[in-house]
Amino acid sequence: xxxxxxxxxxxxxxxxxxxxxxxxxxxxxxxxxxxxxxxxxxxxxxxxxxxxxxxxxxxxxxxxxxxxxxxxxxxxxxxxxxxxxxxxxxxxxxxxxxxxxxxxxxxxx
Numbered sequence: 324x325x326x327x328x329x330x331x332x333x334x335x336x337x338x339x340x341x342x343x344x345x346x347x348x349x350x351x352x353x354x355x356x357x358x359x360x361x362x363x364x365x366x367x368x369x370x371x372x373x374x375x376x377x378x379x380x381x382x383x384x385x386x387x388x389x390x391x392x393x394x395x396x397x398x399x400x401x402x403x404x405x406x407x408x409x410x411x412x413x414x415x416x417x418x419x420x421x422x423x424x425x426x427x428x429x430x431x432x
Contacts, residue, residue, distance in 0.1 A: 338403075345399065345400070346400065349396070349400060353400070368390065368393075370386075371386045371387070371389055371393075372386070373386075374386030375387035375390065375420075375423065375424065375427065376423075378427075379427075380430070381427075381428060383427040384424045384425070384427040385424075387420050387423050387427060388420075388421070388424045390420055391420035391421045391424060394413070394417050394420065395417045398410075398413035398414075398417060401413075
């Protein structure tokens with residue numbers, strides 16, 4: 324049984340070019356993440372967020388940037404299945420995380 328939208332095999336309907344390439348290259352990682360216990364991904368996200376918020380300097384910035392990149396990757400893969408509010412929420416989330424990462428990197432937060 325498949326979670327979410329998309330076609331069997333992990334590709335969305337009619338994907339071509341860059342999207343098809345990203346989906347194809349992401350397939351193995353998505354399958355790996357799907358096979359992990361649910362708490363594993365939650366723990367990793369929580370650890371990166373704690374590192375970013377409680378840490379200092381470049382280590383904190385790196386934690387936030389890694390989390391932002393991870394969420395941006397997931398958002399890109401899910402983009403065709405999202406409605407406008409879902410897309411807006413993901414753009415705002417990635418932007419805020421990247422902004423906090425930048426602020427940590429330059430020592431402003």
